[in-house]
Amino acid sequence: MDSNQNPSDPPPPTTTSLPPLTPRTIGRLKPPSKIAPMSVKPLSFTPKGDQNVDPDQLLTAEDFKVHTVPQKRKTEAPPPTSRNTRLKTDSSSSSSIYSGSVTARSTRTTTVTRNPPTRASTTRAPTKPTTTTTTTRSTTLKSKPSTMAKPVSKPAKPTPKDSDEPVKKKRPAWDVKGRLQDLEEYHHQTQSQLLDSQSQIANMTDELSRSRSTIDELIQFRQTLENQVHVKEAENSTFAQQVTELRAELLGVEKKYKDEIALLISRHAREIEEREGEIGRLKKVQEGLDGELRIAKEENITLRSTISTQSALSVSLESECRANKLLLEQTESTLRDRETRIQTIEQQLDASRAAVQALEAKVREEETVRRRLHNTIQELKGNIRVFCRVRPPLDAEKSEKPDEVLSHISFAEGDEQVIELRQAVESASGQKTVEKTYPFSFDRVFPPTTTQPQVFEEISQLVQSALDGYNVCIFAYGQTGSGKTFTMEGPSHALDDPDTMGMIPRAVHQIFDTATTLEHKGWTYEMEAQYLEIYNETIRDLIGGKEGKHEIKHLGSTTVVTDVVTVKVETPTQVHEVLRKASHNRAVAATNCNERSSRSHSVFTLRLKGTNPLTSESSSGTLNLIDLAGSERLSSSGSTGDRLRETQAINKSLSCLGDVISALSSGDKHVPYRNSRLTYLLQNSLGGNSKTLMFVNVSPLSGSFGETLCSLRFATKVNSCMIGSAKRVK
Numbered sequence: 001m002d003s004n005q006n007p008s009d010p011p012p013p014t015t016t017s018l019p020p021l022t023p024r025t026i027g028r029l030k031p032p033s034k035i036a037p038m039s040v041k042p043l044s045f046t047p048k049g050d051q052n053v054d055p056d057q058l059l060t061a062e063d064f065k066v067h068t069v070p071q072k073r074k075t076e077a078p079p080p081t082s083r084n085t086r087l088k089t090d091s092s093s094s095s096s097i098y099s100g101s102v103t104a105r106s107t108r109t110t111t112v113t114r115n116p117p118t119r120a121s122t123t124r125a126p127t128k129p130t131t132t133t134t135t136t137r138s139t140t141l142k143s144k145p146s147t148m149a150k151p152v153s154k155p156a157k158p159t160p161k162d163s164d165e166p167v168k169k170k171r172p173a174w175d176v177k178g179r180l181q182d183l184e185e186y187h188h189q190t191q192s193q194l195l196d197s198q199s200q201i202a203n204m205t206d207e208l209s210r211s212r213s214t215i216d217e218l219i220q221f222r223q224t225l226e227n228q229v230h231v232k233e234a235e236n237s238t239f240a241q242q243v244t245e246l247r248a249e250l251l252g253v254e255k256k257y258k259d260e261i262a263l264l265i266s267r268h269a270r271e272i273e274e275r276e277g278e279i280g281r282l283k284k285v286q287e288g289l290d291g292e293l294r295i296a297k298e299e300n301i302t303l304r305s306t307i308s309t310q311s312a313l314s315v316s317l318e319s320e321c322r323a324n325k326l327l328l329e330q331t332e333s334t335l336r337d338r339e340t341r342i343q344t345i346e347q348q349l350d351a352s353r354a355a356v357q358a359l360e361a362k363v364r365e366e367e368t369v370r371r372r373l374h375n376t377i378q379e380l381k382g383n384i385r386v387f388c389r390v391r392p393p394l395d396a397e398k399s400e401k402p403d404e405v406l407s408h409i410s411f412a413e414g415d416e417q418v419i420e421l422r423q424a425v426e427s428a429s430g431q432k433t434v435e436k437t438y439p440f441s442f443d444r445v446f447p448p449t450t451t452q453p454q455v456f457e458e459i460s461q462l463v464q465s466a467l468d469g470y471n472v473c474i475f476a477y478g479q480t481g482s483g484k485t486f487t488m489e490g491p492s493h494a495l496d497d498p499d500t501m502g503m504i505p506r507a508v509h510q511i512f513d514t515a516t517t518l519e520h521k522g523w524t525y526e527m528e529a530q531y532l533e534i535y536n537e538t539i540r541d542l543i544g545g546k547e548g549k550h551e552i553k554h555l556g557s558t559t560v561v562t563d564v565v566t567v568k569v570e571t572p573t574q575v576h577e578v579l580r581k582a583s584h585n586r587a588v589a590a591t592n593c594n595e596r597s598s599r600s601h602s603v604f605t606l607r608l609k610g611t612n613p614l615t616s617e618s619s620s621g622t623l624n625l626i627d628l629a630g631s632e633r634l635s636s637s638g639s640t641g642d643r644l645r646e647t648q649a650i651n652k653s654l655s656c657l658g659d660v661i662s663a664l665s666s667g668d669k670h671v672p673y674r675n676s677r678l679t680y681l682l683q684n685s686l687g688g689n690s691k692t693l694m695f696v697n698v699s700p701l702s703g704s705f706g707e708t709l710c711s712l713r714f715a716t717k718v719n720s721c722m723i724g725s726a727k728r729v730k
């Protein structure tokens, strides 16, 4: 009994019944089977000082109720949202159910109180003396009174005022015997209560030990449940992780499928468009076909009518056919006769073919003979020939110096080989002026009216010799401005003008034309071109544009100049390109060297290699077309310094050319080719098999009389080198 408690003022019981245990709750918790539901054995209380304890007053299990006082937690737990939480709550509640108030860790405080023994207080009260105190005992299963329930009820202490029992009178002091009697009686009661109490204590001790073992088992069971909770929590976290992973995977898959679906949708949209387009096209085709079908049906109708017409015709045709069969038989017999005749004709044709082949062979032989004869004629004409050409006066010359134009030159009528210069000189006495004439005769004299094609006609035979395997050299010699470049190349602005183009492009055209013609006779040609310039005894490549150390080398009958560009040409156009490039390079040099073009020799070389597998012939010829430097005399040029050196170099090379030609004509053993670059370059083209033609170009102006006379004299010297080919009229 709590000493602080007033027995007359029992506290109101805060008894709360536990929620009933449902089979579901029990099944989930699975308590150990050996744990029996908690029971409290009947306790018997003997109130202090009460000797006569009624057995009915003994406490039974029914007198106890489990009171649960919910303790407010510091922090309210969140409402259960998951299985774990639910489990935890269940576990907690189960813990409270099984352990009740016996564990300090319980979240609820459970008190076990005894119902007030109303029977004892009502039925036994009259038998008990007023001094007897009915004790209400509060029992807790654990010794912690702070958390345990306090006694909830207590019988009211009977007061003498309220009691109906007779109150014992206090014995007088002198009643020693009576008082002794009372003491003995009290002693007996006390003895017997003591014995009862001892036996009850023993029972309670047993009960306590059983309760402890039950508590241990409950603790163990709680531990097991906690372990299960941990396991479930671990599983739960694993599940949560798996759920997260699955969600991520699901997102990835969803995205992937979304993309695929989008792709499929766009593809399907495209396909639908294509299909629609296809359907459109097919519809058009169908429309076209429908149209065709209509036409075909119409045609069909027409044809049916035609067939019916034709059927009628057929009958008449059949009769015609019979007639024709007869005709055919006659024709077949005619045909057989004709076949016989055709065979005869074919035999005659074979014979003719053989004759043609024989004739072609003869033509080839004759071509060979023609070549031989042609070159014999060329040789008879002379290996060095000289053509004189007088250029027409320029418009400016005609207007500025009309008196000077052609006043000193005359041509013999009917004789195309004679030219005569006239000069008025004083007589020996000096009293009168007489006209002195200088007649010259050359292989051909071209007056100013002669056109380029007419000039070329005269040299075309010579060009042909190059294709036949001869080395051909064509020079243009004369003073500056006499028309050398015009003769050899033509006007610089119209290299391929058929009316004005010069000897070089014309020669190239003829060579290509003749080579094409000769292909029918079995000849094929390879051609290559080079274009050089000799200025002050220095060689410059007019195609490659290099000036400097070019050396001339003679390898047998072939002349090679080191480090110059040689272009393989297969068409006249390619040759024109070469000429254009050379003309450009020459013009560039001219701006640097002041009228250099007239102070240098330009040499265009075309090498021709021909083969004829049919006749097993081959040829190797060279065509050199040379525009020589102006031939002004030193005295008349009045040159000094560089110009003097140029003139000296020009005169030297021109005089060397004359010396070489002279030595060749006189059959000298030593020919001074090496005396100048020009003659050394042309070594293989001067003499031997070579054929040389010199144009001597003459100015129409009388002011150039002296230069013209010199040029004609030089040309005459060259011309006279050949036996019987030059004539000089004195």
Ligand SMILES: Nc1ncnc2c1ncn2[C@@H]1O[C@H](COP(=O)(O)OP(=O)(O)OP(=O)(O)O)[C@@H](O)[C@H]1O
Binding pocket: 390, 391, 392, 394, 478, 479, 480, 481, 482, 483, 484, 485, 486, 487, 491, 597, 598, 599, 629, 630, 697
């Ligand atoms: N047969 C011709 N018909 C028309 N014009 C011509 C003829 N010959 C020359 N000429 C003209 O005469 C001028 C001088 O001719 P060209 O330049 O050919 O002389 P050149 O002797 O080559 O001079 P250079 O030595 O300076 O080169 C040019 O304007 C040219 O067009």
